[in-house]
Amino acid sequence: MIEVSNLTFQYPHQDQPVLQGLSLTIPTGQWLAVVGKNGSGKSTLARLIAGLLPTPAQTIRVNDLPVDEAHLAALHHQIGFVFQNPDNQFVGATVEADVAFGLENRQVPAAAMEPRIEQALAQVGMTAYRHHQPEQLSGGQKQRVAIAGALALQPQILILDEATSMLDPQGRQTVLQRLQQIHQAQALTIISITHDPVEVAMADQVAVLDQGQILRLATPAVVLNDQALVQQVGLVQPFSMQLRDRLQHYGVPVPKEYLTKGALEQWLKRQLATRA
Amino acid sequence: MNNKVLFGMYLPGNSLMHRLDPRLKLVGCFWFVILVFFARTWWTNLLLIGALGLVIWLSQVKFSKYWAGIRPLMWIILFTAVIQALFSSGGQVYWHWGWLAVTSAGVAQAGFLVLRFFLIITSSTVVTVTTTPLQLADALEALMKPLKYLRVPVSQLAMMVSIALRFVPTIMDEVGLIMNAQRARGMDFSSGSLFTRAKRLVPVMIPLFVAAFKRAEELAVAMEARGYDPNQARTKFRQLHWQRHDTWGTVVWGLLTVALVALRFVK
Numbered sequence: 156m157i158e159v160s161n162l163t164f165q166y167p168h169q170d171q172p173v174l175q176g177l178s179l180t181i182p183t184g185q186w187l188a189v190v191g192k193n194g195s196g197k198s199t200l201a202r203l204i205a206g207l208l209p210t211p212a213q214t215i216r217v218n219d220l221p222v223d224e225a226h227l228a229a230l231h232h233q234i235g236f237v238f239q240n241p242d243n244q245f246v247g248a249t250v251e252a253d254v255a256f257g258l259e260n261r262q263v264p265a266a267a268m269e270p271r272i273e274q275a276l277a278q279v280g281m282t283a284y285r286h287h288q289p290e291q292l293s294g295g296q297k298q299r300v301a302i303a304g305a306l307a308l309q310p311q312i313l314i315l316d317e318a319t320s321m322l323d324p325q326g327r328q329t330v331l332q333r334l335q336q337i338h339q340a341q342a343l344t345i346i347s348i349t350h351d352p353v354e355v356a357m358a359d360q361v362a363v364l365d366q367g368q369i370l371r372l373a374t375p376a377v378v379l380n381d382q383a384l385v386q387q388v389g390l391v392q393p394f395s396m397q398l399r400d401r402l403q404h405y406g407v408p409v410p411k412e413y414l415t416k417g418a419l420e421q422w423l424k425r426q427l428a429t430r431a
Numbered sequence: 432m433n434n435k436v437l438f439g440m441y442l443p444g445n446s447l448m449h450r451l452d453p454r455l456k457l458v459g460c461f462w463f464v465i466l467v468f469f470a471r472t473w474w475t476n477l478l479l480i481g482a483l484g485l486v487i488w489l490s491q492v493k494f495s496k497y498w499a500g501i502r503p504l505m506w507i508i509l510f511t512a513v514i515q516a517l518f519s520s521g522g523q524v525y526w527h528w529g530w531l532a533v534t535s536a537g538v539a540q541a542g543f544l545v546l547r548f549f550l551i552i553t554s555s556t557v558v559t560v561t562t563t564p565l566q567l568a569d570a571l572e573a574l575m576k577p578l579k580y581l582r583v584p585v586s587q588l589a590m591m592v593s594i595a596l597r598f599v600p601t602i603m604d605e606v607g608l609i610m611n612a613q614r615a616r617g618m619d620f621s622s623g624s625l626f627t628r629a630k631r632l633v634p635v636m637i638p639l640f641v642a643a644f645k646r647a648e649e650l651a652v653a654m655e656a657r658g659y660d661p662n663q664a665r666t667k668f669r670q671l672h673w674q675r676h677d678t679w680g681t682v683v684w685g686l687l688t689v690a691l692v693a694l695r696f697v698k
């Protein structure tokens with residue numbers, strides 16, 4: 156469980172705080188999507204939780220561990236972080252060497268690394284690429300390696316800071332599918348900062364950030380259904396929702412809750428079958 | 432890819448030389464260079480040529496490729512040899528002009544000089560052609576380990592080297608990208624004098640440096656997030672394993688040394 160209480164944070168070179176008295180609780184095993192315009196403080200919040208910025212005292216606790224200088228090592232044990240740029244987090248010369256990097260830092264003996272690397276690569280579907288060099292991989296593949304690098308360390312929390320924003324649609328979809336599988340297979344808490352409506356729809360909860368505060372905390376269906384809110388934070392509604400709204404506009408009684416593309420297709424097929 | 436071996440370029444392969452322990456290759460090469468300076472007679476040099484021939488043969492890389500790698504350096508070697516020939520004295524005088532003279536001793540010394548250059552450059556090329564830069568970095572780290580006791584930050588240096596090697600292709604891509612961006616703005620990199628061309632590279636270098644610093648910062652944060660602490664001990668995933676052929680390699684090099692010493696002193 157992550158508890159953020161009354162968190163205010165200001166960068167030294169700015170004259171206004173990015174986060175202003177923000178409070179948030181993320182239960183274990185939840186997938187939380189964090190959305191908001193650029194500069195709303197999403198990335199800052201994620202970095203503060205992971206202890207990558209000097210966190211104000213007594214404001215964040217991760218699994219009852221206060222986030223501060225003294226607990227950094229223990230904190231990095233619990234939290235895996237995947238960044239936006241696929242190139243700038245690839246440390247190793249090959250895929251397996253990159254996944255091994257975190258294990259080397261943890262002083263895992265070489266013999267014990269092998270099964271963990273293998274498992275992490277299998278989880279993201281990159282086993283066949285283990286001897287590849289970064290230049291031989293696409294952006295999406297590099298991000299999957301980054302996720303594997305985090306998973307190999309067996310974290311309880313995985314933070315994705317716009318991890319899919321630099322990927323092409325196909326790469327993004329593969330990464331998200333893998334994440335969903337991993338999330339379902341183990342009680343991994345996921346915090347994903349994103350602008351992608353599909354990624355938002357995958358989450359259990361959505362936190363909408365605006366001007367350093369939480370504007371709304373609700374399920375994806377509620378947030379994505381709120382046209383005004385969606386526009387305000389610069390999101391785009393997922394395709395299935397746009398289609399649903401159009402159908403409703405023409406008088407087709409589509410259910411109000413959020414449906415994924417697949418679910419909407421199912422619903423339409425059922426309707427067509429009963430009509431015929 | 433061009434099939435020319437530039438001085439130091441790795442060629443993938445699975446020959447015995449490729450499989451040898453990089454530590455042995457590095458030390459062996461260093462030792463060979465010492466032996467080269469130790470060899471002063473025709474017989475000893477012949478022995479070294481033979482040894483070099485053996486490793487070239489074992490590397491299963493064609494000699495013509497090595498030759499293509501040495502050729503660009505040939506002018507410097509020849510120039511040095513000519514200077515050597517003109518300025519040394521002794522033996523029979525073939526030709527002289529003022530204080531410049533070509534003597535038999537000078538020609539012999541120049542000949543040895545060319546041979547030495549050839550032996551040193553080729554033997555180190557054998558190492559770099561059969562060893563990936565990363566393996567070399569690993570070997571260097573392993574060999575420098577004793578320096579840790581002198582407070583030399585060996586593992587940090589090794590991490591720097593391997594990150595530098597990892598980012599060479601990435602930065603090269605970036606150079607291409609920036610050059611294309613500048614070309615799209617009407618920049619012409621291929622005409623003008625050497626000075627103008629160099630000056631035109633400034634708008635490439637500046638964004639490149641800015642990007643490299645940004646990259647470095649992001650990489651540093653990413654490494655920290657994955658628990659990297661430069662002052663902490665780390666385990667190693669890539670282990671170097673000493674194998675039987677490495678022992679054999681050492682034995683062969685030892686015998687070479689003995690033979691060389693014998694040839695030099697027996698006469």
